[in-house]
Structures are given as structure tokens and as C-alpha cells.
Amino acid sequence: MIDPRVSEALEVLERTPRALRSMLEGLSDPWARADEGPDTFSPADVVGHLIYGEETDWMPRLRIILEKGESQPFTPFDRFGFRETWGGRPMDQLLTAFTELRDKNLDALRGLGLDAARLELTGRHPALGQVTLAQLLAAWVVHDLGHLRQVARVMAGRYREAVGPWREYLPILDEPSS
């Protein structure tokens, strides 16, 4: 029986492409290409980074846990690895690629029969050490949500000065970049 933790995680994972499309489709470049300084992500970079995660991070690691356990540590993930293939692409292309890859990965995930026992299977993270499949799934969800909040924060930052005295009521304007 599929564990309820999987269905609950899927509720978020399947909504992320739609959420990003609603926020970003058709948005002008000053919003879509804004960032927080050197080596920080713009909204467009976030989508590229999420695409790269679909290609190389979440499902490949999940399969390593199921097939190899701790005997094969995960391949380290490069936060900026998306740049070579996905940097500078038009937003619509990024959103479509992310949607397609995410849908495909979640179809595969649903087919894996992740019951309570399988969620306790373990793998080896190259820096964090032993992790469970349940932790990987939860981290995937939180990683999505973290990038949604990052998109909102990066966009808000453009108006840090424009809000004038309202700044003290708008803590998003003074949160650290990430």
C-alpha cells in the first residue's frame, strides 16, 4: 500500500510547475531576470535549476536508494549545473521543460509502490551521510517550496526602496538571499 506520506508529498510536488507558471509566464524581463547579486538566482534561473534537479537529482537519487542502498553514494548535485544547458533560455521554454520533466518523474514515482517499508530504505549522501527515502521525499517538497519563496523574495527586492516607509512592515525586503 502506498504510504500516505507519498500522497501528501505529491500534492505539493505536482502543483509546483503550475505555481511557477502562474507567477512567471509572460512576465517582463525586469521581473523575470532580477537577481540578488553575483551567484544568486533570478526567477528564470530558479526554473532552470529545478529542471536540472528533475534531470539529475531527485529521481536518480531515489532510484539509487531502491537499487543500490548505501553502497553507491549519490552523485554530488551542482546548484549551478543548469547554466550550461538551460541558462538564458526563454521563460516559456523553461516552464514547459520543467512541467514535462516533473510530470514524467511523478508518474514514475507513483509507479514505485512506495510503502512504509520502502520509505525507510537508506542511501548515502556525499556530504550528509545516511539518509532515508522518506527524508529524500520530504526534502524534495521543501526544496520546491524554498524556491517558490525565493522567487517571491527576489521579485520583492526590486521594490526595496520604492515602498518608502512601508519597508518596516514588509520583512520579506530584509530577508537574506539564499
Place this chain on the structure above:
Amino acid sequence: MIDPRVSEALEVLERTPRALRSMLEGLSDPWARADEGPDTFSPADVVGHLIYGEETDWMPRLRIILEKGESQPFTPFDRFGFRETWGGRPMDQLLTAFTELRDKNLDALRGLGLDAARLELTGRHPALGQVTLAQLLAAWVVHDLGHLRQVARVMAGRYREAVGPWREYLPILDEPSS
């Protein structure tokens, strides 16, 4: 001529209802009703609060600036004022009400002919003092984005422990509530 700052702000303001619908429509209650403790907002509360802002805050203040200037200070806004009318309502009802009110307000905003001169008109905030119409418009945008990031953060918080050792890579899990 409508000031370009208005068109730019509208890009965000008109997307917020769709963004919230993509994130929240059909979401189960454990996600939709999660909060960060006493007197903090759940995702459903955020939508209620945004509805109340459409009814009593942003456009009414904008009209006060245009019609009365600084002679009539804004009515103080109650962050929890939504509870009486909108607390505990089904998510779909909240999302629909917010979408309708926002659309109506933005139609009105587009009709006000906000050129550069009007954006410099001033009003009086009951706590912050003198503010310009341009600052009010920018604060409206940032307020939307702040609540989008809040929804993401509140939802992520449910998995603070579930991610295990990944927590140190996921700063959204340790950001203060707001």
C-alpha cells in the same frame, strides 16, 4: 499617460490570484490549514487576509490619496480583520472571492489614469506618516509577494523534522514566522 511603474506593478498584482489558486486549490487540510503557532496565518488565512485587504485597504487608501490627500489619514488596517467574515471558509470560496475582488480593483486602478504626477500625490498613514501613491502601489506588490513566500514557508514548516539531515541545506525551514 499611464506611468510605466503602474504597468510593472500590475504584472505582479494580476498574477497573485492565479498563483495562489495554483498552489492551494484542492489542497488537503493538513497543508491548507497549517500555521506557525498562535496568531500566525495558515495558507487559508492568507487568502482571507488578502480578500480583506482588497475590501478595506489598498484601493480605499489609494482613493483617499486621490480625493483627500493628507487631510484624511488612512483607516488603520487590522491584519486579523478577515476572521469575522472569512475565517474558516472553504478554500475554493476564498480563492474565488479574492480573484473577483482583485480583478475588480485592478480594473478600477487601470481606469484612474495614474501618470507620473499622480504617483507623487501624498496621503497620511496613521503610523508611518506621509506616503506617496507610488509607495502605496509598490507596497501592495511587495505585500502580495510577502504572502506568497509566507504560504511556501508555512507549508514547508510541516516537514522541518521529516527532512532529517537535509535541514541544513534548506534555510526556509529556519526562517522566522511573520
